Amino acid sequence: MNLFGKPLDYGVRKRKVGYLEVSLSITQKDGYEIEIEIENTTEDSKFIGDLKIGDFEPSEKILMNNYQSWGPCTFVKPSEIIKSMHELSDNFAASPVPWEFKDGLISDYFIADDKTFAGFLSSKVTHPYFKWHDGMVDVKIYVGKHLKPHEKIKVETLWVKDFSKLEETLELYAKKVANSNTIKKFRPLFGWESWYSYYLNISQDSIIGELDRTSEIGMKYEVFQIDDGYEKDIGDWLETNEKFPEGLEFLSKKIKKSNMMAGIWTAPFSISETSSIFKYHKDFLVKDENGIPIVAYENWNKKIYALDTSNPDALFWLGEIFSTLKGYGYEFFKIDFLFAGMIPGKRFLDVTPVEAYRMGMKKIADTVGNTHVLGCGAPLLPSIGYVDSMRIGCDTAPEWRGELDMGVSSAKFSIRNALTRNFMNAWWVNDPDCVMVRSSDTNLTNSERMINIYIPALLNGQFLESDFLGKLSDDDLHLLRGAFNFRNGISKVILLDKERYAVVTKKSINGDIISFVNLSDFEWKVEIENYRPFFDEKVDEFFVLYPSMKHAKNEIKIVPHAVAIIMHRGKRNLRRDDEKEDDGRDIHYYWGEEYDGTSTQSYNR
Amino acid sequence: MMELRHNPITDEWIIISSETQKRPVLPQKEACPLCPGVLEMKHDYDLTAFDNRYPALRLDPPEISKPDPAFENAPSYGKCEVIMFTSDHNSSLSRMPIGQIEKLVYVWEDRTRDLMKYEKIKYIFPFENRGKEVGASQIHPHGQLYAFPFIPKRIQSMIDAIGKYKGCAICDVIKAEEKTENIVYDGEHFIALVPYFARFPYEVHVYPRRHISFFTEMTPSEKFDLAVTLKVVTSKYDSLFDNEFPYMMEIFQSPVNPVMKNFHFHIEFNPPKRDKVNVKWMASVETGTWAFINPLTPSDAAKSLKNASYTI
Numbered sequence: 001m002n003l004f005g006k007p008l009d010y011g012v013r014k015r016k017v018g019y020l021e022v023s024l025s026i027t028q029k030d031g032y033e034i035e036i037e038i039e040n041t042t043e044d045s046k047f048i049g050d051l052k053i054g055d056f057e058p059s060e061k062i063l064m065n066n067y068q069s070w071g072p073c074t075f076v077k078p079s080e081i082i083k084s085m086h087e088l089s090d091n092f093a094a095s096p097v098p099w100e101f102k103d104g105l106i107s108d109y110f111i112a113d114d115k116t117f118a119g120f121l122s123s124k125v126t127h128p129y130f131k132w133h134d135g136m137v138d139v140k141i142y143v144g145k146h147l148k149p150h151e152k153i154k155v156e157t158l159w160v161k162d163f164s165k166l167e168e169t170l171e172l173y174a175k176k177v178a179n180s181n182t183i184k185k186f187r188p189l190f191g192w193e194s195w196y197s198y199y200l201n202i203s204q205d206s207i208i209g210e211l212d213r214t215s216e217i218g219m220k221y222e223v224f225q226i227d228d229g230y231e232k233d234i235g236d237w238l239e240t241n242e243k244f245p246e247g248l249e250f251l252s253k254k255i256k257k258s259n260m261m262a263g264i265w266t267a268p269f270s271i272s273e274t275s276s277i278f279k280y281h282k283d284f285l286v287k288d289e290n291g292i293p294i295v296a297y298e299n300w301n302k303k304i305y306a307l308d309t310s311n312p313d314a315l316f317w318l319g320e321i322f323s324t325l326k327g328y329g330y331e332f333f334k335i336d337f338l339f340a341g342m343i344p345g346k347r348f349l350d351v352t353p354v355e356a357y358r359m360g361m362k363k364i365a366d367t368v369g370n371t372h373v374l375g376c377g378a379p380l381l382p383s384i385g386y387v388d389s390m391r392i393g394c395d396t397a398p399e400w401r402g403e404l405d406m407g408v409s410s411a412k413f414s415i416r417n418a419l420t421r422n423f424m425n426a427w428w429v430n431d432p433d434c435v436m437v438r439s440s441d442t443n444l445t446n447s448e449r450m451i452n453i454y455i456p457a458l459l460n461g462q463f464l465e466s467d468f469l470g471k472l473s474d475d476d477l478h479l480l481r482g483a484f485n486f487r488n489g490i491s492k493v494i495l496l497d498k499e500r501y502a503v504v505t506k507k508s509i510n511g512d513i514i515s516f517v518n519l520s521d522f523e524w525k526v527e528i529e530n531y532r533p534f535f536d537e538k539v540d541e542f543f544v545l546y547p548s549m550k551h552a553k554n555e556i557k558i559v560p561h562a563v564a565i566i567m568h569r570g571k572r573n574l575r576r577d578d579e580k581e582d583d584g585r586d587i588h589y590y591w592g593e594e595y596d597g598t599s600t601q602s603y604n605r
Numbered sequence: 606m607m608e609l610r611h612n613p614i615t616d617e618w619i620i621i622s623s624e625t626q627k628r629p630v631l632p633q634k635e636a637c638p639l640c641p642g643v644l645e646m647k648h649d650y651d652l653t654a655f656d657n658r659y660p661a662l663r664l665d666p667p668e669i670s671k672p673d674p675a676f677e678n679a680p681s682y683g684k685c686e687v688i689m690f691t692s693d694h695n696s697s698l699s700r701m702p703i704g705q706i707e708k709l710v711y712v713w714e715d716r717t718r719d720l721m722k723y724e725k726i727k728y729i730f731p732f733e734n735r736g737k738e739v740g741a742s743q744i745h746p747h748g749q750l751y752a753f754p755f756i757p758k759r760i761q762s763m764i765d766a767i768g769k770y771k772g773c774a775i776c777d778v779i780k781a782e783e784k785t786e787n788i789v790y791d792g793e794h795f796i797a798l799v800p801y802f803a804r805f806p807y808e809v810h811v812y813p814r815r816h817i818s819f820f821t822e823m824t825p826s827e828k829f830d831l832a833v834t835l836k837v838v839t840s841k842y843d844s845l846f847d848n849e850f851p852y853m854m855e856i857f858q859s860p861v862n863p864v865m866k867n868f869h870f871h872i873e874f875n876p877p878k879r880d881k882v883n884v885k886w887m888a889s890v891e892t893g894t895w896a897f898i899n900p901l902t903p904s905d906a907a908k909s910l911k912n913a914s915y916t917i
Contacts, residue, residue, distance in 0.1 A: 474844055474914040481916040485702040509702045540825040544793075547917050549833050551793055551826070571825040574652075574711050585656035587646070590715070592708045595651040 001118065001139070001160055003054035008032055008160060019046045020147075022053070030172060031117075031161025037154050040147035048143035050097060053158070055138045058113035062132065063166065063420075063495075067095060067108030068339045069378050069391040070407040073420040075498040078105045078132040084406075092296055092343045093407065096127050096353055096379070097142045104133035109381050110173060111137060117169045120156040121180040123354050123381035127342075128156045144344050144352045167423075167494055174426040181384040181427070184365075188389070188429045188462050188487070189372065191223025191263065191332070196398065196434050196466035202229040203243035207251055211258055213469035217477060223332045223372075224255045225263025225464070234304060235275035237266050237321050252329035261372065263332030264325055268318060269341030269360055270296065273303040277317070284314040286345040286356075296340040306340040309360030311348035318360060322367040331371040335364060335387075338378035354382050361386035374431055374462065380424070389429035389462045393417030396433040396452065399443035400561060402521070411444055412519055412561075415455050419501045419517065422459055422493040430461035437480040438467045447562035451517060453479060454563060457486040458505050458515055459493075482547065485509040486565075494534060500524055504534045507594045512568040514543075518558040526556045528566065538570025607661070608669045609754070611677035617758040620681060622661035639745035641692050652705075652712050653689040654750070660685035662751060664723070682725055684752040688712060694745050697735070697849065699839035701746070703917070706832035713750075713856065714820035714828070720752045721861040728753040728760055728860050736851025738877050738884055748854070756860055764860070767867055775812050775869035787907040790837045794830040797838050799907035806879045806901035807845070807910065809838050811872040818859035818868045833917065838874060840915035852876040 001008045003024055004015045010032065013024040019042045025035040036053060040046050065073040071094065082105055088094040089101040100106050110119030111130040118139065120128035126141040141155055159176055163169040192214060194202050207226055214221050230248065232239035240247050248264065255262035271278050271285065278285075285293040286306040296306040308314050322333070342357035351359070357379060365373060365386040375387035383390060394417065395409035402412040418432030435453045436442060444452060456463055465480065472480075489508030493501055499520035505513040514535060518524040528543060543552035546565040558564045575591040606623045638644035646653055656663075662683030672678050690709050691701055698706060713731050720729050733748035734741045756764065766774065782788060782798045789809055790797040797811045811834055817823060823831065842850035853875040859868035879885045879900050891897050 474847075478840070478844075478914050478916040481700070509704065511704045542826045542829075544829065549792065549830070549917065569825065569829050572707060572711050572828075574708060574715070576715065581655070585658070587653060587655035588715075589646075589650050590652040590654070590708065590712050592651055592704065594704070 001054055001056040001116065003034065003139075008054075016041070017051060020048065020051070022051070024053070029159075031159060033121075034158040034160065035154065036141070036156065036158065037152060038143070038147070039152040040149060043149045045146045045148050047146050050100075050140050050142045053139045053141065055136050056116065056118075057135065058111075058132070058137050059115070061114065062107065062137075063112040064105065064107035064132075065110055065421075066106075066407065067127070067129070067379050068093070069376050069380070070394040071108075072394075072405050072407065072413065073392075073417050074405065075495075076105075079135075081105065082132075088406075093339055093377070095129075096339070096342050096344060097129065100129075100131050104131045106131055112163075112166055112169070115162055116160065117163050117166070117173065118158065118160045119173045119177075120158050120381070121177050122156050122384075123379070124156070124181075124358065125153060125352055125354055126155045127352075127354055127379075128158070142344070142353075145350050145355070167492060170423040171426075171492075174423040177381070177384070178426045181381075183427060184385060184388055186388040186429045188460055189222045189261075189332070190220070190463045190484075191225055191260070191465070192221050192469070193223075193225040193227050193263065193265075193334075193434060193464050193466050194229070195227040195265075196396070196436050197468045198227075198229065200229040202226065204246060204251065208254060210469055211254060214260070215258060217469055217472065219477075219480070221260050223263050223464070224258065224260040225265065225332055225334060226251065227265040227334070228267075228336075231266075233275040234267060234270050234272035234300060234302065235277040237268070238324055239276075248325065248330075249328040256329050261331040262329055263334060264330045265334045265336060266321070266325075267337040267340070267377075268321065268335050268364060269307045269309065269357075270337045271305045271307055272300065273305070278305060281314070281317070284308055284311055284317065286343055286347055288345060291346070294343060294345045296343050297337070299337075304337070304340065306343050306345070307360065308347045308356070309341055309363070310351050310356045314348075315359065315363050318363050319367045322364050326368050326371065332374070333364070333368055333371065334374040334376060335378075336376040338375055338383070342379050342382065354379075357382050358386070375428075376431070384427045387428050389431045390424070390427070391431045391433060392421040392424055392461075393432055396436070398436055398438075398441065400445075400448055402519070411448060411452055415451055415517070416498075416519055418455060418459055418461070419493045419503070420495060422491060425459070425461065430459065431464070432456045432459065432461050434464045434466035435480075435483070436467055437465060437476045437483075438471060439473055439476050440471060441468075445561065447559060449479075451519075451561065451563045453483045454486060454565060455503070455515070455517060457483040458489065458503055458508065458513060458565075459491050460487050460489055460508070463487065486513060489513065492534065494531070502531055502534070504531070510546075510567060511594070513546075514566045514568055516556070516558055516564045516566075518560060518562050518564075521560045523560065524558045526558060526564065528552065528554050528556065535568060538568065540571040542569050543567065544569060607663075607667050607681040609679040609681055610672075611679075613675075613677070615758070618679075618755045620661045622681065637694055637743065637745050639687075639689060639743055639747055640694050645687070646689070646692075650689065650692050652691065652708055654686050654712060654716050655689075657685040657687050657749070662753070679754070682754040684720060684723075684726070684750070686716065686750040686752075688716065688731065688748045688750055690746040690748065697746050697839065697843075698733070698835055698854075699843045700916070701836070703829070703832050703836055706835055707829050710820065710823070710828045710831050714823070716750055717820050717858060720750075721864075723752070724862050725754050726752045727756050727862055729858060730757070730760075731856040733852075733854040735854070736849060738851040739853050741851075760857070760860065763857070763868075764865065767865075773816055773867065773869050775871055776816055779812055779814060785904070785907075786911070787904055789841065789907060789910045790834055792830045792834045792837075794827040795834040797834050799903045799910065801903060803899055803903040803906065804897035805875045805877065806885055806899060807842070807874075807876045807906045808899075808903070809874040809910065811835070811838065811874075813870055816867075817870050818864070818866065819870060820858065822870075835872075837915050837917060840917070841910050841913040842874070842876065844913040844915060845909060846878070846881040848881070850876060851878060
């Protein structure tokens with residue numbers, strides 16, 4: 001990598017770039033860490049947009065990452081896809097700097113080629129990204145605010161490392177990012193949510209019906225979350241539509257009575273053109289240079305504008321929404337379409353889009369306090385510390401949809417991102433999106449359904465189910481219960497190529513597991529022994545294929561769109577502690593190697 | 606009163622134990638004496654085995670007085686243990702993770718190894734009574750183990766049958782049933798089937814394919830497969846009528862002190878239900894003559910169980 005035209009080496013470098021003096025302080029820490037400071041050297045206030053720090057010539061294939069939840073994290077050959085990127089050049093869901101797509105491909109926060117990894121450790125002030133164009137990668141940040149005369153700001157730290165194993169480097173990156181941010185304490189939850197059964201067609205009656213069925217099917221759901229469809233309009237979160245005559249508090253109390261956390265969906269930084277808040281508070285919106293509100297995106301057949309979270313009145317309004325919902329009894333907040341809060345534009349305060357976004361996120365997090373926040377459609381690095389869990393892929397779907405890898409709903413790419421972004425579990429609980437266990441009303445094959453259900457369980461992220469509970473067959477429910485026993489483990493994902501992954505899971509409820517995920521359209525022959533470096537040998541070792549429970553041979557054939565789940569077993573070593581009761585009776589305590597007091601908790605009520 | 610009394614008419618030993626009358630019956634979860642920290646276990650646990658607070662047999666039995674010369678009695682020597690499958694009150698074999706059942710198999714093995722060291726113990730019998738229909742006094746998943754100082758009557762009849770049979774009856778039953786539709790689960794090392802001669806409706810036998818006599822002879826792979834088989838069978842039971850299916854699960858190992866080498870280890874599930882609501886009672890014919898009337902054709906029971914869904 002070259003920084004200001006010179007190869008990477010430790011030391012301090014300064015360079016004049018237009019109005020700015022950019023200082024780089026480079027130290028060697030498991031590679032190189034580059035602290036970046038920029039100063040407006042003029043006597044005038046200057047707006048700072050994007051800034052190039054350095055560049056490098058990558059190999060043909062790169063690992064690229066999109067900035068927000070839904071976007072892809074995958075291996076690509078940029079030269080092959082660059083033409084299709086052009087159409088993203090006005091899409092804020094694709095990038096906070098979408099104009100860069102006009103002549104390039106963006107990888108946000110980090111990038112890797114065959115031998116070099118480069119990643120920024122935070123996004124608290126600026127938006128850091130890498131732009132591939134013409135066979136080169138530019139290392140850039142987008143600031144998006146004015147600097148006062150001689151104002152100096154420290155921006156995001158860049159980490160660069162040559163690697164031999166990408167997976168280890170991603171883990172190290174995750175640790176470094178975690179150390180550079182304040183992480184919330186979190187744990188994965190098991191729940192039900194309404195989206196993939198009802199979509200927008202929920203009603204008070206249907207929600208109550210599903211609530212009743214949660215106890216009938218005997219699963220121990222921790223969360224019951226109402227998704228999009230209850231609100232009067234996007235932005236008017238506390239007003240319900242005619243399908244919810246008794247309002248949100250009525251439902252939260254019902255859910256709590258069923259011993260679950262009540263969950264509610266909102267898109268708090270989004271305001272539709274038809275909402276009351278749009279009508280009465282245009283001052284709450286992010287605007288362009290001419291003072292015209294900027295359309296952040298279009299959805300629900302409406303133009304959606306962005307909340308200016310630097311505006312104290314807008315922030316107060318935002319706080320009131322969440323304190324009211326919390327007051328109603330909601331304890332699980334899925335906050336969606338968050339990227340709207342980070343679009344570039346003119347705001348009440350002269351802050352960067354990232355700073356504004358974090359003001360909004362802080363307001364929500366502070367207001368809901370010790371409850372659970374699930375981020376979605378969210379810029380990744382700026383959200384760290386404000387969410388307990390985070391969607392890390394596109395919407396899933398009851399069909400495979402393996403063609404368009406652009407953040408649109410797809411069972412394939414939802415799971416692909418769950419695999420490639422597994423390392424982000426260090427920042428929050430990864431939410432790979434809902435599992436659908438239903439065998440009817442789905443176009444997924446049985447093997448695709450196994451991937452959709454079992455990979456989220458194995459990766460031990462959020463586990464939210466979304467089916468019509470009354471329509472689940474006995475076999476569907478058994479599949480869900482079976483998957484439940486693959487949770488609680490620690491998984492490492494081996495990135496073999498863009499469509500084939502190995503997952504090595506230790507200490508799941510069902511013990512150590514090795515899984516091979518074939519997302520491709522071709523059969524894959526796997527030799528288990530080739531993956532020996534990733535798992536330890538066991539005494540009297542044997543491998544069992546799940547769910548056939550037949551012994552696995554060394555070579556396994558995996559059909560397209562399928563997962564091979566292999567239980568790695570051996571002799572058990574139970575610890576035994578002998579005690580005497582006061583009345584002289586013997587009591588022998590037996591402990592499995594993995595026992596932690598929670599791993600045997602069953603899924604049933 | 607605790608003592609063993611011999612019935613000279615049938616040549617069988619009866620265990621007299623008024624202690625067992627004192628045991629608590631089906632308490633609510635809040636008061637479950639088997640949950641961690643409530644009564645039996647002072648702290649958290651994974652699995653445990655402990656001496657029954659209300660034993661029918663004990664290693665230090667009370668002294669007995671000599672009866673009329675017409676009768677024979679003996680001290681209630683032996684051991685009655687409670688085996689906790691999990692600390693999770695709401696679980697069951699059908700719902701426990703396979704790994705937890707696998708650990709239970711190791712516990713059964715350890716208890717067998719431990720108790721066979723007592724020379725006066727002749728038969729070690731782990732079992733589970735599930736459901737109030739078979740007299741389970743607690744719903745928290747647990748089983749029991751009786752270590753007898755004598756060979757119980759039905760075990761003796763198995764031994765006698767082994768003596769009369771050329772070869773191994775269970776090995777032959779496996780070969781014969783493998784050709785039928787009576788297989789409920791066809792595991793790697795174990796097979797679960799409704800036997801041709803089932804006594805109870807929905808009776809299932811679990812046999813190791815290898816001719817082994819004890820838990821202690823099982824390989825880790827066999828123990829794992831036994832755990833899988835037990836989960837499949839009990840999960841299918843629960844699916845059968847969509848409720849918690851009551852059963853008696855009896856584990857038959859070889860007698861000990863001395864060990865009988867040609868005994869084929871097996872497990873019997875004897876469920877009392879004949880359909881969703883009705884129970885087949887051990888009535889006069891069964892109790893008085895030991896002749897069983899099975900109201901359900903075994904092959905029909907096998908078909909239902911084969912089709913029942915299950916969690917694994």
